[in-house]
Amino acid sequence: MSTPEATPAPAPASGPAPGRATAAPWWNAFVPFLVGLVAVLVITFPFIWLRFELQPSGEVYARWDVKGGVDFWQNMGPVCLIGLGIGLLAHAYNAWGLQRYTDQVWLPVKPWTQSLYAPLVAYAVIVAYGFSGHMGFALAPSPTTLNLGIQVGIYMILAMGLNIVIGYTGLLVLGYAGFIAIGAYTFAILQKPDFIPGLPWWAGIPIVFIVGGAVGWLIGLPCIRLRGDYLAIVTLGFAEGVRELAINLEVTGQTSGILLRNASKIGLAPDKPTILAWVLLLVIICAAAIYRIYHSPLGRAWIAIREDEVAAGAMGIPVVRMKLLSFALSSAFAGVGGLLIAAYTGFVSPDVANFNNSVTVLAMVILGGLGSLPGVLLGAGILYLLPELLRGYVDFEYRLMIFGALMIIMMIYRPQGLLGTSRHAIELKGG
Amino acid sequence: MLESFIKSLAGVPWLELLITGTVKGSMYALIALGYTMVYGILQMINFANGEIFMIGMFATVFGIALLSSLWGSFAAINLILGVVFAVILASAYGYGSERIAYRRLRNAHILAPLTSAIGLSIVLQQFISNVVGNQPFTFPNYYSDPFAWRVVTLVQGNPATGAGDVGISMLQVCILTTACLLMTALFYMIHCTRVGIAMRAVSQDRLMASLVGIPVNHVIAFTFIVGSSLAAVAGTLFSMYTTTLTWSAGTASGLKAFTAAIIGGIGNIPGAVLGGLLIGIIEDFTIAILGAQWRNVILFAILMLTLILRPRGLLGERVADKV
Numbered sequence: 001m002s003t004p005e006a007t008p009a010p011a012p013a014s015g016p017a018p019g020r021a022t023a024a025p026w027w028n029a030f031v032p033f034l035v036g037l038v039a040v041l042v043i044t045f046p047f048i049w050l051r052f053e054l055q056p057s058g059e060v061y062a063r064w065d066v067k068g069g070v071d072f073w074q075n076m077g078p079v080c081l082i083g084l085g086i087g088l089l090a091h092a093y094n095a096w097g098l099q100r101y102t103d104q105v106w107l108p109v110k111p112w113t114q115s116l117y118a119p120l121v122a123y124a125v126i127v128a129y130g131f132s133g134h135m136g137f138a139l140a141p142s143p144t145t146l147n148l149g150i151q152v153g154i155y156m157i158l159a160m161g162l163n164i165v166i167g168y169t170g171l172l173v174l175g176y177a178g179f180i181a182i183g184a185y186t187f188a189i190l191q192k193p194d195f196i197p198g199l200p201w202w203a204g205i206p207i208v209f210i211v212g213g214a215v216g217w218l219i220g221l222p223c224i225r226l227r228g229d230y231l232a233i234v235t236l237g238f239a240e241g242v243r244e245l246a247i248n249l250e251v252t253g254q255t256s257g258i259l260l261r262n263a264s265k266i267g268l269a270p271d272k273p274t275i276l277a278w279v280l281l282l283v284i285i286c287a288a289a290i291y292r293i294y295h296s297p298l299g300r301a302w303i304a305i306r307e308d309e310v311a312a313g314a315m316g317i318p319v320v321r322m323k324l325l326s327f328a329l330s331s332a333f334a335g336v337g338g339l340l341i342a343a344y345t346g347f348v349s350p351d352v353a354n355f356n357n358s359v360t361v362l363a364m365v366i367l368g369g370l371g372s373l374p375g376v377l378l379g380a381g382i383l384y385l386l387p388e389l390l391r392g393y394v395d396f397e398y399r400l401m402i403f404g405a406l407m408i409i410m411m412i413y414r415p416q417g418l419l420g421t422s423r424h425a426i427e428l429k430g431g
Numbered sequence: 432m433l434e435s436f437i438k439s440l441a442g443v444p445w446l447e448l449l450i451t452g453t454v455k456g457s458m459y460a461l462i463a464l465g466y467t468m469v470y471g472i473l474q475m476i477n478f479a480n481g482e483i484f485m486i487g488m489f490a491t492v493f494g495i496a497l498l499s500s501l502w503g504s505f506a507a508i509n510l511i512l513g514v515v516f517a518v519i520l521a522s523a524y525g526y527g528s529e530r531i532a533y534r535r536l537r538n539a540h541i542l543a544p545l546t547s548a549i550g551l552s553i554v555l556q557q558f559i560s561n562v563v564g565n566q567p568f569t570f571p572n573y574y575s576d577p578f579a580w581r582v583v584t585l586v587q588g589n590p591a592t593g594a595g596d597v598g599i600s601m602l603q604v605c606i607l608t609t610a611c612l613l614m615t616a617l618f619y620m621i622h623c624t625r626v627g628i629a630m631r632a633v634s635q636d637r638l639m640a641s642l643v644g645i646p647v648n649h650v651i652a653f654t655f656i657v658g659s660s661l662a663a664v665a666g667t668l669f670s671m672y673t674t675t676l677t678w679s680a681g682t683a684s685g686l687k688a689f690t691a692a693i694i695g696g697i698g699n700i701p702g703a704v705l706g707g708l709l710i711g712i713i714e715d716f717t718i719a720i721l722g723a724q725w726r727n728v729i730l731f732a733i734l735m736l737t738l739i740l741r742p743r744g745l746l747g748e749r750v751a752d753k754v
Contacts, residue, residue: 058571170541230738232476362546405554408531
């Protein structure tokens with residue numbers, strides 16, 4: 001029992017009134033994080049700090065592996081910093097009201113031809129910079145830089161294609177690499193001497209576009225009526241199936257793949273600036289096409305389906321046909337990207353259909369912004385250059401782990417991606 | 432072409448394939464149960480379940496190694512405690528994944544938890560491949576050899592060399608027994624205990640369940656823990672049976688188990704068991720008739736056929752496109 005002096009009856013200033021919650025101390029917000037951190041450290045402990053050693057007798061013993069553990073955390077240091085940076089960026093967006101400006105910039109109400117000025121100027125500058133080496137400019141890009149630029153361009157096309165189905169229609173596709181492989185192999189087989197010897201790469205684009213779209217349509221047909229997760233699994237299985245078919249079939253060259261003939265490669269000569277100019281031109285064409293589709297009744301139908309499938313159907317939108325169309329279109333762009341990969345590297349192997357490839361493109365779309373064209377381009381740029389920048393500090397093998405962690409972080413803190421619009425955020429976060 | 436195919440059909444040791452397929456299928460069924468339970472309760476695919484299976488594999492060996500260093504190689508005790516260690520660790524991973532990656536996305540658009548799940552499965556898989564090593568390991572045969580003897584011989588082959596014998600080994604008996612026991616326990620738990628009733632209530636209507644006082648968060652966490660434990664046991668059995676442990680086993684077996692769950696009807700627990708057995712048997716027959724390199728192609732064909740002909744699965748009553 002407390003004495004009357006200790007608890008004066010109504011004392012608004014001194015202590016908390018009975019029945020009212022005490023003001024939480026400032027560190028309370030960090031308690032769940034700390035508990036989680038400790039829990040993660042505990043459950044990952046045996047894998048990080050221990051090794052098991054098999055004896056010839058078949059017994060197994062454990063030993064400390066301090067070097068391996070230190071090595072792991074050294075690699076994780078920059079990774080954690082990047083995660084923290086992205087988390088802070090997302091926090092800044094939400095806390096400082098930066099989202100308002102993003103919405104204003106990316107939801108333009110102006111003729112589409114005006115939106116084309118900035119990309120065209122950027123294109124001219126980049127291509128001029130690429131060619132500046134020919135004119136003896138001292139700061140001209142090295143072949144490595146040009147190579148990076150070309151790869152980023154190809155991945156931008158792939159990411160824009162995946163964005164159609166994930167960002168616009170709201171369906172998850174996990175086996176995008178399967179469609180990339182379809183495009184690459186179609187082109188590689190067509191340019192063989194038995195078919196159309198010396199088929200130039202630009203002539204292959206419409207063929208690959210149609211073949212990719214048709215394959216996507218066929219694969220989507222049985223599962224697009226079902227819930228979104230079925231499409232994810234079916235495409236995942238599809239990519240695995242394509243990889244195994246490519247390994248087994250005679251026509252795809254089995255494990256050794258197909259070597260492209262000279263005429264089918266981009267540029268004919270190792271002239272990197274020309275290739276860069278072509279690839280970036282294709283990026284602009286694809287972006288303009290997708291932009292036009294997005295702002296047409298077709299694009300609005302996709303968004304309506306994403307926001308509420310039942311309501312969209314009630315408004316007279318043919319839901320299944322529209323979903324199928326977006327899926328087919330996305331795989332058609334995957335085919336074009338696959339063709340570019342094949343024509344640029346001059347070689348197609350079953351590795352094109354690897355799961356890693358799907359994950360890379362998916363992470364680009366999610367980081368940059370679901371359903372946001374500039375966001376997706378930014379995402380492709382960041383995620384292709386990030387591993388290159390980290391090359392000295394982090395083992396290349398940790399790249400995929402970063403991508404996976406990025407997906408979780410983005411989905412929890414900023415589901416619409418870096419350059420996404422607030423409209424999409426509300427929808428993804430749900431009620 | 433066709434003739435050689437028919438010839439190869441005639442030489443198929445169907446009884447042996449049926450036995451090995453059933454054994455493999457019972458392990459796939461254990462993984463598929465984890466998928467189907469989480470789907471039933473959250474209407475969401477927990478992609479990370481396959482990776483938890485893989486973590487269970489490695490955790491068993493780590494547990495055995497720790498105990499051997501601690502008090503020496505006692506085969507039976509170390510093995511059993513190793514499995515217990517794996518179950519505890521895998522449950523922790525399962526609970527952690529629910530807490531970190533899924534709980535905050537429970538009311539979000541379906542895309543958000545799916546993406547988070549795929550991200551989590553990549554993180555777990557790459558974590559093991561980077562930390563433990565990306566070459567395949569062998570299961571310590573000191574602990575699996577005591578199970579290698581044959582219990583019954585069903586078909587006597589060549590008596591001199593023993594070629595062509597078909598029998599059931601102790602390991603196969605143990606795997607089937609463990610799988611049957613675990614499944615029976617699961618059925619009992621779901622149908623006859625308070626937790627099971629709560630789980631069914633949450634899967635029917637989460638809001639209503641919370642209104643009648645069911646601790647929904649705890650029930651969902653418990654579901655994840657049960658699914659992860661089943662996957663961890665399956666991981667131990669699988670690594671003993673195939674004698675190899677790799678970081679990529681989670682994705683490979685996870686895809687098969689998921690197909691099994693769809694074939695049986697996702698969200699349906701007896702369906703997952705039936706689908707697992709079917710997938711195991713079909714896989715072994717495919718390997719024997721067409722060759723191992725075709726198994727994923729056949730798997731994908733089965734998945735597509737199921738989705739075209741019977742999207743609810745063989746036993747599914749749940750409407751597949753419930754929005």
